[in-house]
Amino acid sequence: MAPLNLVLKGTDFVLRSYSPAADLYQVRKLFSKDTCSREYAPDLLPQYATDVRFKPYILEGPMGVVAFVAIRNLSADTDTSNKRLVFVEAVRVREDVRGAGLGTELMSTVVDNVRAAHPEKQHLRILATTVFQNEPMRRVFQKTGWTSAATMLLWPSDKKVLQVINSTAPTLEALGVANMVSPDVFVLSKQWKEIRTPSEILAIIHYLRDSGSEYLRPDLFTVEGAIASSRFLCHELAKQEGRSVWRLTRGENPAGLLFVRPRVLDPAVTTLDCTVSACIDGVHEAESAVVFAASREELPYFRIIFDNGMTPDMIATSPMLSLCGCFPFLVYECTQ
Ligand SMILES: CC(C)(COP(=O)(O)OP(=O)(O)OC[C@H]1O[C@@H](n2cnc3c(N)ncnc32)[C@H](O)[C@@H]1OP(=O)(O)O)[C@@H](O)C(=O)NCCC(=O)NCCS
Structure with a gap:
């Protein structure tokens, strides 16, 4: 995905690929704030840098990196219809800017881009997970057209x-x-x-x-x-x-x-x-x-x-x- 310029509530942001060399410090900080990502982020960040199936992105504004999201592209060869599976994962919005609509905007922009990259829409499934207790994330899913598919x-x-x-x-x-x-x-x-x-x-x-x-x-x-x-x-x-x-x-x-x-x-x-x-x-x-x-x-x-x-x-x-x-x-x- 080429860098995307977004204007959210009058502020300019750019959604661009995560660069481990330039962004690792800020992204680590973003992840280290909440308990769930402290557990798995150290494991995932090096993978994001090296595994070609991952497409990690950051949202950057005048106040630096404010959000992270990763797309994981899979071919669902467990499925006879040979669908494409795309997982959207590790969504993180910086603590001090949560609740202002960035998470919602990020998810809908990412989904639009995933769909645009897969014209064969009937073969595409876009999945994500969250824990039941994560009400803000569940609300973001609800606002951006997701439904709970399994537990x-x-x-x-x-x-x-x-x-x-x-x-x-x-x-x-x-x-x-x-x-x-x-x-x-x-x-x-x-x-x-x-x-x-x-x-x-x-x-x-x-x-x-x-x-x-x-x-x-x-x-x-x-x-x-x-x-x-x-x-x-x-x-x-x-x-x-x-x-x-x-x-x-x-x-x-x-x-x-x-x-x-x-x-x-x-x-x-x-x-x-x-x-x-x-x-x-x-x-x-x-x-x-x-x-x-x-x-x-x-x-x-x-x-x-x-x-x-x-x-x-x-x-x-x-x-x-x-x-x-x-x-x-x-x-x-x-x-x-
Ligand atoms: C989940 C997260 C990405 C949402 O980002 P965000 O920028 O705050 O999202 P938005 O502002 O677009 O929307 C949040 C929605 O949750 C709602 N919300 C916030 N706290 C809530 C709570 N405790 N209970 C119910 N709803 C809540 C907000 O009111 C808002 O809904 P609204 O627009 O109808 O008012 C962000 O909170 C985050 O990074 N959390 C920590 C990491 C995480 O949990 N990631 C998801 C893992 S799957």
């Missing part, structure tokens, strides 16, 4: 993950749920089988999607997820990071799929980034995924991101899952 649940809560990190006890003990694992869930946890071929992953994704558990997560936030889930195992980065994919079968049919990302490549990065992405359609299966993950040596602590097959109501029926709490993430889609 993902991040389990366990921050407090519980820290409890695991700070404890030498086995994970389930540190989480306080070791004695809540029923024998049948324990047996189920041993039945997760590793998958090695993208075609098998793709077939399971399609099956789960057809039964209502659309799998959006592998395309979000991770370094390599961007290539899309069906190629998950083939990419060099995935190999270096020790990623693996696991499936659970009920009768003849898939009942769950787990993408395991045990570690990030940069040892200096200390974010809570041992993630297990789960597409699961039952509470027992979800519990078995927790027990399975806790049994893996490469996951000294972990967070499971349950995709939208699992709901807060389902979590509430499990004493083991509900004890640790979960955090809803809303997936938004631009529909206008």
